[in-house]
Amino acid sequence: MTIVLNTLETNDHDDEIATLVSNMGNEVEMIKTSGMNISHCMGCNHCFLKTPGVCAIKDDYEQILRKLAGAQNLWLISDTRFGFIDYRGKRVMDRILPMLNMNIEFRNGRMRHSIRYAPLNVGLIYKGHGVQDMLEEWCERTSDNLGGHSLGATALMGRKEGA
Amino acid sequence: MHIVIINGSPRVKQFSNTDKIIQSFATGLEEDGSTYELYSLSDRKEWDAAREAYIANDNIIIAMPLYVECVPSLLLEFLDTLPTKRTKPAQLSFILHSGFDEGFQLRLGERFLRALPAQLGCTYGGCLVKGGTFTIRTSKPQDAEKMTKPYQAMGRLFAQRGTFITKEAAKFTGPEQYPWLLRLIVGLLLKKVVNNKFERFAQGCGCVRPLDYKAYQDNS
Numbered sequence: 001m002t003i004v005l006n007t008l009e010t011n012d013h014d015d016e017i018a019t020l021v022s023n024m025g026n027e028v029e030m031i032k033t034s035g036m037n038i039s040h041c042m043g044c045n046h047c048f049l050k051t052p053g054v055c056a057i058k059d060d061y062e063q064i065l066r067k068l069a070g071a072q073n074l075w076l077i078s079d080t081r082f083g084f085i086d087y088r089g090k091r092v093m094d095r096i097l098p099m100l101n102m103n104i105e106f107r108n109g110r111m112r113h114s115i116r117y118a119p120l121n122v123g124l125i126y127k128g129h130g131v132q133d134m135l136e137e138w139c140e141r142t143s144d145n146l147g148g149h150s151l152g153a154t155a156l157m158g159r160k161e162g163a
Numbered sequence: 164m165h166i167v168i169i170n171g172s173p174r175v176k177q178f179s180n181t182d183k184i185i186q187s188f189a190t191g192l193e194e195d196g197s198t199y200e201l202y203s204l205s206d207r208k209e210w211d212a213a214r215e216a217y218i219a220n221d222n223i224i225i226a227m228p229l230y231v232e233c234v235p236s237l238l239l240e241f242l243d244t245l246p247t248k249r250t251k252p253a254q255l256s257f258i259l260h261s262g263f264d265e266g267f268q269l270r271l272g273e274r275f276l277r278a279l280p281a282q283l284g285c286t287y288g289g290c291l292v293k294g295g296t297f298t299i300r301t302s303k304p305q306d307a308e309k310m311t312k313p314y315q316a317m318g319r320l321f322a323q324r325g326t327f328i329t330k331e332a333a334k335f336t337g338p339e340q341y342p343w344l345l346r347l348i349v350g351l352l353l354k355k356v357v358n359n360k361f362e363r364f365a366q367g368c369g370c371v372r373p374l375d376y377k378a379y380q381d382n383s
Contacts, residue, residue, distance in 0.1 A: 040237040
């Protein structure tokens, strides 16, 4: 199962995104977060230490977590700011902590939290002026944290179909 | 020297490890004659005052924990509200910390922060990078103080030099990665001792599930 989290606020790349998503295989579900109520992670650690796997913030993110628990791939679609993912894109990723648990181990020579479910591969499709190699590195690091591998970082070209 | 310190942690001040780090750092600043004012972004009521202080002052430090390989989204939202041009030149410096010990963990966040000041019309005053801070909040006060104490010396040093771009600040980070033998030993300790301690700590917090509980296993 592949989950696509589209955090863009505008529809101007919808055709290009539809083409990219159609190449992701059969089991793909895209969730547009622009109309959803999703708060920032507040670092309470309840998902680690009090209610394992369950976020203390009761908002629309829980339905995303339920999907991610059964997913192998996660594509984030995000606008960029300061060369990096903008706050809306980062917000849905900061809330991903319940996918890990408090236990610590070494993976690939680095200290990591153990994964709660199956490994999750992470990729990024971004709009605007992102720093390509920084975003690629972010995908690699984030995937490694989630036990998976990077799906890469791809820039939206902003061209209309056929242009 | 007067410094505006902005705590970019989303965690409420009372439980904020970043706040405890800042308090120790600020003690060092004051010991060397500097003054400071502090704003916490976890309280949105402080955002306007933090922005005004950022605009009006010339020496700003933003402190934050690492969240998913970079800075917290809450801080990114605040940064989005700052002007990108300044009438008054300013230096922007950072304190970045994380739960895991290894310096490696923080390097992408540091890279983002290194490039940030120029995009806000500021100069870069360096980034103090250190891991191993997860248990500040959960430790006994005397143990938490031991963990934050080294930041006091860094505060003094910043008051003297006006920058984190120093050999001392670079050394402060500690090892980039545990050597293989240490990884082996620490790995065993984690398996046999530390993770069990987490389990017991969680039970003490009222947790009734195992820490690796699969809350959404059925994907319903």
